[in-house]
Amino acid sequence: MKKLTILSLIIFVTMTMMLPIHASEATTYTVTLDAKGQYIRTQDAYLPEMVNIDMGLSKPEDMMFDDQGTLWIADTGNKRILTYDTNTNTVLTEIVYPDFVTPRGLYVSNQYLYVADSSAKAVFKFDLFGNHLETYTRPTSPSFADTAFAPSKMVVDNRGNMYIYGEGVSNGIIQLSNQGEFLGFFTTNKVQLSITQQFYKLILSQDQFDRLALRSPQTFSSIFIDQNSMIYTSTMNTTTTAVKKHNMQGGNMFSNTVGSEDTRDIYVDDQGIIYAGTQTGAIYIYDAYGEFILSFGIRKGTGSKPDEDIKGLFTSLSAIAVREDGFIFALDESKSFLQSFRPTDYSEQIYQAIALYEQREYQQAIEAWQAVLNLNQMSTLAHNSIAKSYLQLEQYDEAMLHFELAGNKTLYSQAYWEVRNVQIQRLLGVFIIVLIALYATQKSLVFVNHKTGIITKYTTPIKTFFDRKWLKDIAYFWRVIKKPLDSFYEIKMGHKGSMLAATILYLATLVLLIIYSSSQGFIFQAVAIEDLDLTAIILGYFLLTGLFMVSNYLDTSLHDGIGNFKQIYMMFAYSLGPIMIAFGLTTILSHYLTLNEAFFITTTMNIGVVYSVILVFLGIIEIHQYRGKKAFKSILMSLLFTIIMIVVVIIIITMWRQLYIFIDGIWKELIRHVSN
Structure with a gap:
């Protein structure tokens, strides 16, 4: 019997060693938030796919996909714009122009190519074949005053109005008409006061404070416009407002977002999913309402150091773009290469569940999020999203359960208010009847005791017990x-x-x-x-x-x-x-x-x-x-x-x-x- 047991063990170990071992292709961790708002590791959402080091890039700083799926790249160091087929990994065309100095930003519409050149202090407009059409230089409007004009990133709305992020401009995003006329500053970042400045503000008058403290808002790091002409911006040196979605008046539609202080670029896909790339190489992903979904890559402050020789990592990420099929492409400015990441089943299930919720298919969205929970039972994102769907379906008890698991106190309170309201309506009549019954009982007992004294007979021992000195002292x-x-x-x-x-x-x-x-x-x-x-x-x-x-x-x-x-x-x-x-x-x-x-x-x-x-x-x-x-x-x-x-x-x-x-x-x- 003992020999048989040993033989079975040998066979089991041998068969186990013969099974194929599948190692993860990920070179970084994917993280999300738990119910306490802390980063926790989750399933890999993206895996490194392609690294192209043979394009001859030099310090590339911007890129975007056009409607045909062609990737346009601002090859800043080589003073040119490239078009690139990401499916065949081939360069299609090259656009050069004598006045290019440092073409750092670009925007492609259905008809035109716009190039922002900070050193040339101009925006160049071309047709899609590379023919130069117009150059927009510093506005001459008196209201523009002595504001610097060094365009770095830009977008164009469906009316042809240009929104330009310029180096050293603290007044906000420069807005020009399709004729190059200055229309004003679209939005600006709020001034961030240090602790010392906050103390000075308390003890000094406004005039004294303005003379003492040199304050200027944080400047933007990138800008993006979606198919509905909604403007998005990213900002460095801040975490809670690193990513913004602006309304028509320029106000921020997000309250506080989870972000990184080295956020370098921002991109939004057709579903409204927001991608923010950080300089250290992490990519943060949000839904259309600014709620954090996940991030992958090297995050600043984690103690890890980027290594340009490892697939999926960056020395200095400068730009990101998302293809129609969900593949993420990212540029490394320092090492001058292009990388791509493919979405896993995990991330695709998340995006599918988000899309179903946006389409108001709440029951189907719940089922989709349940599939996500099958992969990660403690997914705060899944529990929170399931609860929102139950809230829309007016199934408040189930919503409360998942909101509690997700740690969402605000929406839990909303669901509980509905539950409590139903309970009050159901029990109010019973409560009133009980009060009336208690009142009638008390009056009856007083009457009976007055006639017979029988109640006093039973309450006297109780009064005697509570008449003890130590109880009276308490x-x-x-x-x-x-x-x-x-x-x-x-x-x-x-x-x-x-x-x-x-x-x-x-x-x-x-x-x-x-x-x-x-x-x-x-x-x-x-x-x-x-x-x-x-x-x-x-x-x-x-x-x-x-x-x-x-x-x-x-x-x-x-x-x-x-x-x-x-x-x-x-x-x-x-x-x-x-x-x-x-x-x-x-x-x-x-x-x-x-x-x-x-x-x-x-x-x-x-x-x-x-x-x-x-x-x-x-x-x-x-x-x-x-x-x-x-x-x-x-x-x-x-x-x-x-x-x-x-x-x-x-x-x-x-x-x-x-x-x-x-x-x-x-x-x-x-x-x-x-x-x-």
Whole structure:
């Protein structure tokens, strides 16, 4: 039997080794976002296909496909424009012109070719056979003033109006008519203030700030126009607005997008899918609404370095273009070659599902996204898109489930509002009947008890139980809330309250803080439970409150305070009543309110915090017999001492940690040398 088992194992291993092994062709990872907004690896969306190094390119900077599928390339270093057949990998034609200096950008319409040349400071217009038709130079309009005119990238709308991104122009995209007349600046980037500039803005007048801070908007890096004449732009040195889609007035139609600060070029296919190429070689892909789908390639800040000798990577990506069949083509400006990437089944299924949703085929879109989930069960994009389809189909419970999996609190709130509305309509009648029944029961019991006294017979043991001193001492925080000065006087004199009750309230506040931090409704849960550091919450609570009480005792000891530490502790614990109630109430409300009603959550917490602070203030006045100004000063000094102590503790912990790392390193080094 043993020999048979060994023989079976040998046969299994041999057959396994004979099976073909399929290694991935990808040279980079494809990433998407999880429900927490963090990058995670997913299935390969694109694979490197072709690398052409034999075209004789020199620092190419722009390209685009025309309606016939021909690729036009701005071969900047060679001062020419090439047409290229991507199916046969052959150069078709070459367009040269004596006035070309650095032809960096191009645009091809049905009839014309436009070339933007920054060094020639002109835009050249040709027919599609390369015959020169017109040259547009710097506008002479007075409103153009002393603005620089060095066209780098450009597009043309269906009326022949030109939109030009020029080097060093911070006023925005230059807009020229089909006759070359200056029409104005189409759009501009907002000024990004540094932290120092933001501080200056707070303390200086507007005139002083304008003289001190030299501010200019970030300039664009590329521009694109789709078949509906919608303008898209990319911008470097920003992440949340690296990619924009502009309305007719130039405003940004995207709120915040996931992007890279080295975004170099932008392209949009016929489906409205947006592709943004970064200088380091990553390609970011978005849907028509600016929602991030995925990215592949080397992303800036990942610690990886581009290697031009590896297929699929870049030294300096300068332009991208997308063929009708979804193949992505990209230029490397530094190494002067053209690469292409073919879409995988994974990315094609995603685009198909997006297209079905746009066509309002919601049920089919759900099925298509389910196919994506079969490849990646944790695809946030798929769950979010399925939920949107369910939302359109008015299947709100299913929408809520997938929105929660996708971490989409905004649309989850919208779906929950619909579910809650149905529940309210269904249960409102029952709720009213129950209230009437309870009211009638209460009146009946009062009447029966008045006649027979039988109810009192059963309620007396309950009242006796709650008449215990320690329970009364705990419930005393209600009187502190209603009549703080009288209550603190009674606490100081020892007539009311106790250390046991104060400790129970102090710990109950901590428990409710933990529940508040970990158990709110999905819409209002700020930090995921698995990411919550309960140790930090508990230590922070004891550290902050404990140091404040100790600091207050030390401060009042120096400034004629008559209260002892026991009185300060009891006063502080009883003052936590409002914030304790706020923790509990907001936790409950968070499970039943939507984002539209977040005001109630915020207001409840603010009232609880402010009221507790007021009680502490009044408590210090009564415990130490201070006047208002002195009590306020005592609180400030206590807070200052608390902050100083916390900083000292942090420094000590950090130093001990560094010392431990140092000693541990020496110990491991000694062991290594001894073992050798």
